[in-house]
Amino acid sequence: MRTIDVSEVTWLVRRLCMEANYYLPADLRQAFVRGQKAEQSPLGKEIFGEMLANCDLARRNDVPVCQDTGMAIVFAEVGQEVHLTGGAFEDAVTEGVRRGYIDGYLRLSVVGDPLRRENTNDNTPCVLYTSIVAGDKIKITVAPKGFGSENMSAMKMFTPAATREQIVDFIADACIRAGSNPCPPIVIGVGLGGTSDKAAYLAKRALLRPVDRRNEDPMYAEMERAVLDKVNASGVGPQGLGGTVTALSCAIEPFGTHIAGLPCVVNISCHVTRHAEGEL
Known part of the structure; x- marks a missing residue:
């Protein structure tokens, strides 16, 4: 059995919120390169060039690659041999999203109620999917989703x-x-x-x-x-x-x-x- 304090979860989620918004996955950037070569429209080729320049600029300057920094979708795979201490797991994830979006100067786009439409001003709640897996580790994926x-x-x-x-x-x-x-x-x-x-x-x-x-x-x-x-x-x-x-x-x-x-x-x-x- 391995013990993990939920504060570590919070700090990991915080970091991932920023990284996901700043740095596009390498396979996606490479798809832009292939797309630019395959695209037959001159305007389309130019747009691909702008997309590549945008993602490289975001990475160099640690700024969001898109102005819509999305609603945070969090996938958590928790090893069944992990013992969590220090608080509730979901609360820790939510706090990580809150800190990540505020500390990372990411756009706050989430409302607390679908009809009252009042912005929560910290991009929570997030959408959390948790699964129990074998092992003694926790794997977390943050996938911001624009609307x-x-x-x-x-x-x-x-x-x-x-x-x-x-x-x-x-x-x-x-x-x-x-x-x-x-x-x-x-x-x-x-x-x-x-x-x-x-x-x-x-x-x-x-x-x-x-x-x-x-x-x-x-x-x-x-x-x-x-x-x-x-x-x-x-x-x-x-x-x-x-x-x-x-x-x-x-x-x-x-x-x-x-x-x-x-x-x-x-x-x-x-x-x-x-x-x-x-x-x-």
Whole structure:
């Protein structure tokens, strides 16, 4: 059994909130380079150049890569051999988000109630997903999510008779209809199976997959390629101004489901698909 004081969790979350907003993952930056080479529109190529310059400027100066620093989505994998002391785990995570957003001079975009709409002025509450895993470590991933892209989420409860082609068409159509709203080129996360809430979780989690990695199952890898082909053939293009690269990646995460259902959730992310992870 390993003992960890929750104050360590707070400081890790604080750091990750800032790192996620300042530094884009290396695989995503490389996708910008590939996208610029593949893009056929001169304006689209120029936009990719601006995206690269922006992410490099943010990294050099420790400033947010986007003005919308998002709502903090936190994935915590807690080892079952860890004993937490000093307070409640969720409180520690929330305090880490509070400190990270205030200390990092990140935009505070969260309201405490969906209808009263009063800003909490510290970007809490966050959305926390906790899972118990083997081992004596805690792994935390912070994935800020802006709402220009989050608002483009889509869900469909397919019947079990739905074909792969129908599912691919639904995913692609949701992305194409989104147009310029999610600040393309986009990253597409898809949850398939489970229940409606499980599919939504899987879709969000799918956005953490490196953009250059396909599903290990050839069937799902082929569906991912089919979605990308359809979306990139739409002509929406970088920032919705026309072009041949509208999406950088598609990740489908499947899960077992009921014999009577087939939930599908699409979670679209902007080109600034941010996340940072750390371990205690």
